[in-house]
Amino acid sequence: MRYLMFVANDPDGEQLPENTTPDWVADVDARGKRLIGDRLRPAADATTVRVRKGELLVTDGPFIESKDWIAGFDVLECDDLDEAIEIASRHPMARAGRLELRPFWPFDQE
Amino acid sequence: MTFDQRQPRPPGFEDEARLAVADTAASQWASITASLIRFTGDWDLAEDCVQDAVERALARWPIDGLPDNPAAWLTTAARNRALDVLRRRQTERAKMAEVAVMAGLERAADRAEQPIDDDRLRLLFTCCHPALPVESRVALTLRMAGGLDTRQIAKAFLISESTASQRLLRAKRKISHAGIAFRVPAEHRLAERTGGVLAVLYLIFNEGYGSPDGELTREALRLVRLLVELMPDEDEARALLALLLFLQARRATRFDAAGDLVPMEEQDRGRWDRTAIDEGRWQLRRAASSGRPPGPYRLQAAIAGRHAGAESAEDTDWAGIVTCYDALLVAQPSPVVALNRAIAIGFRDGPEAGLAELDLVAAAPGLDGYYLLPAARADFLRRQGRPDEAAVAYRAAVRLAPAEHDRRFLQRRLESLRS
Numbered sequence: 001m002r003y004l005m006f007v008a009n010d011p012d013g014e015q016l017p018e019n020t021t022p023d024w025v026a027d028v029d030a031r032g033k034r035l036i037g038d039r040l041r042p043a044a045d046a047t048t049v050r051v052r053k054g055e056l057l058v059t060d061g062p063f064i065e066s067k068d069w070i071a072g073f074d075v076l077e078c079d080d081l082d083e084a085i086e087i088a089s090r091h092p093m094a095r096a097g098r099l100e101l102r103p104f105w106p107f108d109q110e
Numbered sequence: 111m112t113f114d115q116r117q118p119r120p121p122g123f124e125d126e127a128r129l130a131v132a133d134t135a136a137s138q139w140a141s142i143t144a145s146l147i148r149f150t151g152d153w154d155l156a157e158d159c160v161q162d163a164v165e166r167a168l169a170r171w172p173i174d175g176l177p178d179n180p181a182a183w184l185t186t187a188a189r190n191r192a193l194d195v196l197r198r199r200q201t202e203r204a205k206m207a208e209v210a211v212m213a214g215l216e217r218a219a220d221r222a223e224q225p226i227d228d229d230r231l232r233l234l235f236t237c238c239h240p241a242l243p244v245e246s247r248v249a250l251t252l253r254m255a256g257g258l259d260t261r262q263i264a265k266a267f268l269i270s271e272s273t274a275s276q277r278l279l280r281a282k283r284k285i286s287h288a289g290i291a292f293r294v295p296a297e298h299r300l301a302e303r304t305g306g307v308l309a310v311l312y313l314i315f316n317e318g319y320g321s322p323d324g325e326l327t328r329e330a331l332r333l334v335r336l337l338v339e340l341m342p343d344e345d346e347a348r349a350l351l352a353l354l355l356f357l358q359a360r361r362a363t364r365f366d367a368a369g370d371l372v373p374m375e376e377q378d379r380g381r382w383d384r385t386a387i388d389e390g391r392w393q394l395r396r397a398a399s400s401g402r403p404p405g406p407y408r409l410q411a412a413i414a415g416r417h418a419g420a421e422s423a424e425d426t427d428w429a430g431i432v433t434c435y436d437a438l439l440v441a442q443p444s445p446v447v448a449l450n451r452a453i454a455i456g457f458r459d460g461p462e463a464g465l466a467e468l469d470l471v472a473a474a475p476g477l478d479g480y481y482l483l484p485a486a487r488a489d490f491l492r493r494q495g496r497p498d499e500a501a502v503a504y505r506a507a508v509r510l511a512p513a514e515h516d517r518r519f520l521q522r523r524l525e526s527l528r529s
Contacts, residue, residue, distance in 0.1 A: 079289075079291070081288050081290045082290075
């Protein structure tokens with residue numbers, strides 16, 4: 001099973017003394033459970049794209065305004081949800097922010 | 111026993127056969143469903159096949175007589191149905207599943223007397239997976255482990271049948287789409303996940319405890335018994351069983367003939383179920399013998415056990431109950447626990463002390479709009495001989511109480527103040 005893990009900020013999260021994300025990445029990569037992942041520039045650097053009635057509309061900012069924003073992502077390859085939850089729970093942002101696991105939905109599946 | 115087809119059946123046999131189907135379904139539902147899920151990975155298929163097997167039994171047993179081994183009959187009928195469906199699907203995956211079903215359920219049928227512990231445990235943990243919404247966990251547990259149908263679930267939770275079946279459908283979809291595995295959680299997650307299963311079973315019990323019809327309370331007790339049987343060393347599971355036994359023992363006396371709530375001090379203690387109370391005591395002692403510090407269910411069971419053991423309302427060991435609430439407030443701090451502790455202090459030290467404790471509880475957040483707070487205040491004011499203030503509090507409680515029978519009870523208390 002593949003999961004896209006959104007890494008989101010959360011104003012109510014814990015303040016961590018240092019960012020240990022590289023340790024998490026090294027561990028998950030060593031076990032071959034992560035296909036790709038990265039940090040993302042903040043919402044101020046986002047660009048939203050739409051085409052309406054044939055016209056291209058490019059606007060500044062994210063399409064969802066929210067006090068928590070997506071700060072990064074990882075694509076996890078896991079046996080099942082429990083394994084993905086285990087991996088997510090060890091990410092420092094599980095404490096400082098929150099993580100959302102979204103299963104992939106391949107086009108050949110219902 | 112199988113009847114000789116030439117002999118006439120004894121009178122009443124059809125009813126007896128239907129009862130036998132119900133009994134066998136109740137005892138075998140979880141294990142047949144669980145093994146079908148394990149071998150096919152298909153929750154819908156498992157559910158349909160067990161249902162189909164029960165319907166076949168209802169059609170056949172009253173005519174053919176009871177099979178020699180009813181459990182094996184039902185298991186085989188469900189397996190054959192699953193094989194039919196899989197053969198018709200004719201895909202590679204289905205073929206692999208077919209082989210597994212054949213092998214697995216044949217083994218299961220060979221030892222039909224012997225429970226397949228692991229599968230039923232997998233079923234309970236998966237139905238109560240925290241990635242599912244709570245109401246789906248409840249519905250799924252009742253359907254897949256308890257064998258209740260959507261009509262019964264809808265009735266018990268006062269929801270429409272379509273809402274109930276939507277809940278089940280969405281839960282089964284999420285299990286499949288999100289990759290929720292059919293398994294018992296890893297050792298280091300077992301304690302918290304067991305707590306999750308217990309919470310769902312307690313929720314089912316409480317839902318049934320608030321109504322005169324006892325179906326959900328019986329079902330919850332049956333499932334907790336199953337869990338205790340599967341995890342005999344899990345002291346909190348056993349403590350929950352003790353708690354439910356103590357509560358269930360009083361069930362018959364909680365409502366009068368008109369369906370009105372009878373408060374514990376007015377219940378006919380002679381009609382409390384002594385067998386259930388004795389078993390509750392025994393289970394509680396066994397839970398305590400684990401040597402682990404008492405968890406929330408053991409403390410609640412200890413409180414319920416003290417109520418159940420009191421010969422009369424006046425004999426209640428309120429000092430012991432307050433001690434349990436003190437510990438419970440540490441183990442599981444919540445405004446409702448604090449409220450119940452305040453009430454217990456009022457019974458131990460008198461209404462004035464109770465009112466003072468209630469003021470402290472009311473000052474903390476969390477109980478705004480909760481009817482038991484004004485109801486408890488009203489009760490202490492009434493006992494203190496302050497009917498006017500009690501009336502004000504009773505009216506506030508009536509406005510807030512969500513259940514009809516609670517409102518009726520409070521209304522009666524309010525009216526009795528005038529006499």
